[in-house]
C-alpha cells in the first residue's frame with residue numbers, strides 16, 4: 001500500500017465493543033485514486049469469454065394480466081462457448097452466466113438505467129476492480145469493464161447490483177442473475193446435467209392491484225427488512241416443476257432482500273445438499289430441513305426415482321422462531337399483514353409426470369476440501385471481530401456505519417494471510433439477555449446474514465449463548481457448516497468463528513449484512529488487503 005501511514009497495529013480487537021469504540025477511532029482516508037474506472041479493455045488480457053451486460057428498465061410478465069415494470073440485466077455473448085449465457089424466458093432475472101474454471105472473462109457492463117449502478121459478482125474470487133465495489137458505480141450511459149480469470153471451483157454464485165445505498169431497491173426491482181462455475185473435478189462426477197440441473201432462485205415481492213412492485217416505506221420497515229407476500233421461484237409466482245422419476249440438481253439461491261427460508265418437503269422427506277455457497281461439499285449432507293438466509297446458496301439433490309407418476313410434492317418454508325425482535329422491541333416479524341419472517345408457506349410444487357429408468361446415483365464422495373483450522377491462521381488469539389449491533393434505526397458492524405473511504409486498522413489484512421474472524425452480537429444478542437446494554441439493543445436483536453466479499457471461508461464453530469435456546473432449536477438443524485461459504489446466518493445470541501484466506505488480490509473487499517435493507521442502512525464495512 002502506497003502512502004501508508006504507519007499506525008502501529010493495535011490490539012484493541014478483544015471483541016469488546018466498548019474497547020473498540022474507545023480505542024478504535026482512528027479512521028483513515030483511503031485514496032480516491034484507488035477508484036480508476038476501467039472503461040476500456042486491457043490489451044494484455046486475452047479473454048476466452050466476452051459478454052456485454054446492459055441494465056435498463058423493462059416491462060415483464062410476472063403475474064397474469066398487466067406487465068410489471070422492473071430493472072433488468074440483458075446479456076449478449078460477444079465471444080466464447082454458446083452455453084455461457086442462458087436466458088430465463090420472460091423474466092426480470094438476468095440470464096444465467098455459465099463459466100468454466102480457468103476461463104478468462106471480460107464483461108462490458110453498460111448502465112442504461114436512469115440511476116447509477118454497478119454489478120457485484122457475489123461469491124466469485126475476483127480482483128477488486130471486477131468485484132463491483134460501490135465506488136465503481138457508473139452513471140447512465142457509462143461502461144465499466146470487468147476482467148477476471150475464473151478461479152472458483154464448481155458451484156453456484158450470483159451477480160447483483162451493489163450500488164451505494166441502492167442495493168436493496170435495485171435488487172428488488174430485478175437486478176440479479178445466477179452464475180455457475182464448472183470444473184474438471186465436478187465433471188468427473190455423475191451429477192444431473194442439462195435439463196436436470198436447474199436454477200431455483202427464491203425471492204419475495206409485493207404487488208399492487210396493477211401488478212406493480214411495492215416496496216417498503218419508512219425506517220421501521222427498513223430496520224426489519226423487506227418481507228413480500230408473494231413468493232417467486234425463478235421470477236414466477238405459484239411455481240410448478242414437472243419432473244421425471246430420477247435425480248435432479250436444483251441450485252437454490254436466496255435472492256430475497258431479507259427473507260430467511262426453512263426449506264423442507266411437505267411430506268417430511270429429508271433434504272440432501274451437495275453444495276453450499278459456491279462449492280460442492282465433500283459429501284452429501286441430509287437434513288430434515290435446510291436454512292437459507294439471503295445470499296446463501298444450496299445445491300439440492302432432489303431424487304424422484306422412488307416416486308410414482310402422479311405424485312405431487314410441495315417444497316415449503318416451515319415455521320421457525322427467533323429471527324425477529326421480540327414483542328417488547330421494535331416489532332414482530334410481520335410486514336403489514338403479509339407473510340412474516342418464520343411463517344409457514346409453500347414455495348413450489350413438483351409434479352411427477354414421467355417414468356424413466358435411468359438416474360444418476362447420489363455419489364458418496366463429492367470433492368476434496370482442504371479443511372482450515374486454527375493452525376492455519378496467524379491471529380489465533382486475536383480474531384478480527386465482526387460485531388453486530390442495532391442502534392435505534394441504525395444497524396452497524398463493529399460499531400460503525402459504512403464509509404466508502406474508510407478502513408480501520410483492524411480491517412487491514414496482509415495479502416496471503418489466513419485470518420480467524422469472530423462474528424457475534426455486540427450485546428450478547430438475546431432478548432432480555434445478559435451483560436451490558438440491556439434494553440433497546442437486545443430487544444432489537446434479530447438474525448443477520450453476514451457476507452464477506454472475496455475468497456470464500458470455512459465455519460470453524462457456532463455457539464449459541466443466553467436465552468432463546470428453544471427458538472434456536474427451530475433452526476439449528478438446518479445449517480450446513482462443512483463447505484466453503486461466503487454468507488452465514490447469525491441468529492440472535494449466536495457466535496461464529498470462521499477462517500478466511502485473503503489471497504491473490506489486494507484492495508478493498510466489503511463485508512456486510514446481506515439483509516439488503518440493513519446493508520443500505522450502513523451495516524457494511526470493508527477490509528483492505530495489502
Ligand code: C2O
Pocket residue numbers: 120122160162295451453510512514
Ligand atoms: Cu451479494 Cu456485497 O453482496
Ligand code: CU
Pocket residue numbers: 395447448449513514515518519523
Ligand atoms: Cu442485518
